[in-house]
Amino acid sequence: MTTLSVTRATLHKDLRMEWRSKDAINSMLFFALLVVVIFSFAFNPTAEESRSIAGGLVWVAFLFAAVVALNQTWARELRNQVLDAYRVSPAPPNALFVAKALGNFLFVVVLEVLMTPLFVVFYNLRSVGPVWQLVVVALLGTWALVVNGTFFAALSIRTRSREIMLPLLLFPISIPAVLAMVDATTSILTGEASPDFWIKMLAVYDLVFTAVCLLLFESVLNAE
Amino acid sequence: MKQLFIAFIVLTLGLLAYSTYQALYVAPTEQTMGDVQRIFYYHVPSAWTAGVCFLVNFLASVVYLWKRNTASDALAAASAEVGMTFCTIVLITGPIWARPVWGIWWTWDARLTTTLVLWLIYVSYLMLRRFSAGGQTQVLAAALAIFGFVDVPIVYMSIRWFRTQHPSPVMGGGENSGLDPVMLQAFFWNLLSFTCVGIVLMVLRYRLQRLEENVEAKHAAVALQGGSR
Numbered sequence: 001m002t003t004l005s006v007t008r009a010t011l012h013k014d015l016r017m018e019w020r021s022k023d024a025i026n027s028m029l030f031f032a033l034l035v036v037v038i039f040s041f042a043f044n045p046t047a048e049e050s051r052s053i054a055g056g057l058v059w060v061a062f063l064f065a066a067v068v069a070l071n072q073t074w075a076r077e078l079r080n081q082v083l084d085a086y087r088v089s090p091a092p093p094n095a096l097f098v099a100k101a102l103g104n105f106l107f108v109v110v111l112e113v114l115m116t117p118l119f120v121v122f123y124n125l126r127s128v129g130p131v132w133q134l135v136v137v138a139l140l141g142t143w144a145l146v147v148n149g150t151f152f153a154a155l156s157i158r159t160r161s162r163e164i165m166l167p168l169l170l171f172p173i174s175i176p177a178v179l180a181m182v183d184a185t186t187s188i189l190t191g192e193a194s195p196d197f198w199i200k201m202l203a204v205y206d207l208v209f210t211a212v213c214l215l216l217f218e219s220v221l222n223a224e
Numbered sequence: 225m226k227q228l229f230i231a232f233i234v235l236t237l238g239l240l241a242y243s244t245y246q247a248l249y250v251a252p253t254e255q256t257m258g259d260v261q262r263i264f265y266y267h268v269p270s271a272w273t274a275g276v277c278f279l280v281n282f283l284a285s286v287v288y289l290w291k292r293n294t295a296s297d298a299l300a301a302a303s304a305e306v307g308m309t310f311c312t313i314v315l316i317t318g319p320i321w322a323r324p325v326w327g328i329w330w331t332w333d334a335r336l337t338t339t340l341v342l343w344l345i346y347v348s349y350l351m352l353r354r355f356s357a358g359g360q361t362q363v364l365a366a367a368l369a370i371f372g373f374v375d376v377p378i379v380y381m382s383i384r385w386f387r388t389q390h391p392s393p394v395m396g397g398g399e400n401s402g403l404d405p406v407m408l409q410a411f412f413w414n415l416l417s418f419t420c421v422g423i424v425l426m427v428l429r430y431r432l433q434r435l436e437e438n439v440e441a442k443h444a445a446v447a448l449q450g451g452s453r
Contacts, residue, residue: 148371155364159355168351169368172344173375176382201382212374216367219289223363 003095010099017076018107024069028111032065033118040122050123055185058119059178062112063145067167069107070149073100074157083221093218101150101213108142128191137188137195140202141181147206148173151213154220177205229427236420243413251410263321265410269418270313271339277307277422278342278373285369288362294437297362300369302429304349306422311343334383341379345372 018024039057043049077083086096119125127134149170156165184198247265254261284300287293318336319329330336349372353365403411 151371155352155367158357158360158364159352160357161355165352165355169348172341172348173371175341175344176375176378179382201378205378208374208378209371212371216289216370219363220367223360 003092003098006091006095007099007102010096011102014099014103015106018103024072024107025110028065028068028107029114031068032061032111032115035061035064036115036118036122045123050125051128051189052186054119054123054125054189055182057123058116058185059141059181061115062108062142063171063174063178065111065115066104066108066142066145066149067170069104069111070146070153070170071156071163071166073104073150073153075162078157087222093221094214096221097150097154097213097217101147104146104150105143108146109139112138112142125189127189129188129195133188133195133199134185136199137181137184137202140199140206141177141184143206144177144181144202144209145170145174147210147213148177151217151220154217158223177202180205232420233424236417236424239413239417239420243410243417246410246413251407252404254407257325260321260324263317265414266418267314267317267321268411269414270310270317272415273418273422274307274310274314274342276419277303277310277426278346280426281307281369282373285366288366289370294362295434297366298430298433298437299426300366301353301433302426304346304353304369305429306425308343308346308350309425310418310422311339311346314339315343332383334380337383338376338380342372342376345375 036057039061043053043057045053074083077086086093149166152169152173153166156162156169159165180198180201184195184202187193187195187198243265247262251262251265253259280303281300284296284303287296288300318339322331323329349365349368352368353361356364
């Protein structure tokens with residue numbers, strides 16, 4: 001079994017399960033929708049104001065919604081002792097991790113694609129800067145959330161209060177990534193500053209933490 | 225060994241008394257800030273000690289993942305708790321000093337924010353230790369410690385770009401930098417005594433952790449014996 005075939009098989013299985021049940025995407029979507037509506041009531045911004053706060057709102061909504069999906073990542077595998085079976089199998093642990101992270105990445109990207117029109121409608125958004133830069137920020141930022149989120153979900157699944165623990169572990173570590181996403185998005189939307197530094201920073205963050213996750217995942221998977 | 229440690233505690237208490245005297249009576253009053261500047265002799269040494277503790281925590285975590293020995297895990301747990309305490313002192317003394325000098329309690333500047341994020345990461349570290357079950361705690365905590373350690377420089381870099389208000393390092397570099405020699409002397413006494421207090425607390429907490437592990441092992445052994453009868 002090569003790393004690639006294990007990754008592909010696991011990813012395929014997860015996507016198919018999600019396609020049939022739609023558990024994660026439905027709960028994420030509805031959660032994000034609620035956040036959008038509540039923020040809209042809470043701030044009631046004009047078009048000009050919303051351009052400067054939208055970066056923060058969008059990413060907070062996606063961050064919270066992503067946690068909903070991330071929490072379900074490993075819960076499924078606990079039920080029939082799948083994780084134990086995985087541990088005794090010769091399959092490389094990092095293949096499992098990469099597959100899970102990619103699966104979550106796809107779920108959150110789908111969520112973002114579906115939610116962005118709603119944000120545009122509710123907040124009357126119109127970007128001053130180039131839109132393709134927003135796509136770059138979204139992809140890098142989503143990976144930053146998802147790679148650490150998948151790892152910390154594997155940590156928190158072993159604690160007593162599973163679902164509560166994930167955001168408590170994930171948010172402090174994600175602070176620089178969230179700052180970078182929000183500032184990059186705001187500077188593109190308002191067109192007042194260059195987002196270059198933040199995009200580079202997100203790329204560095206992604207690289208560093210992907211490496212750390214891959215380095216440590218085996219120990220966490222095999223923790224007794 | 226025990227007597228040596230008691231001697232070290234006595235020495236630390238003596239140092240603490242002397243450095244307090246240095247900070248409050250010997251060091252001259254600062255020209256523009258006045259007496260409030262004396263908080264410097266507590267603020268900076270606490271930050272230094274917290275940094276040392278977190279460094280010990282990181283090293284102990286790496287050693288644990290490598291060697292899987294309970295001693296380094298106990299050291300990691302002890303240093304995280306003591307580091308948290310000193311980090312809390314930094315976060316409390318900082319605003320008390322900032323309010324009269326800068327006119328504000330808090331600002332999102334590089335060093336303040338990094339310290340706060342560091343504090344948040346270690347709160348989550350201690351919570352993870354508290355909430356995870358049995359033998360898994362050590363590995364999970366060690367993994368999180370490494371994440372936290374990697375995160376801190378990134379936080380610092382990002383906020384530095386964001387904005388900075390905290391004074392640049394006073395000692396070393398720059399034309400107008402440099403402390404009055406008497407101030408410097410008081411500062412170093414405090415640095416020394418705070419580091420010693422940190423070491424004393426870490427050793428005590430480490431011994432407590434080892435004792436707890438012993439008690440748990442004995443309980444488990446007794447339960448096993450009772451079960452076999």
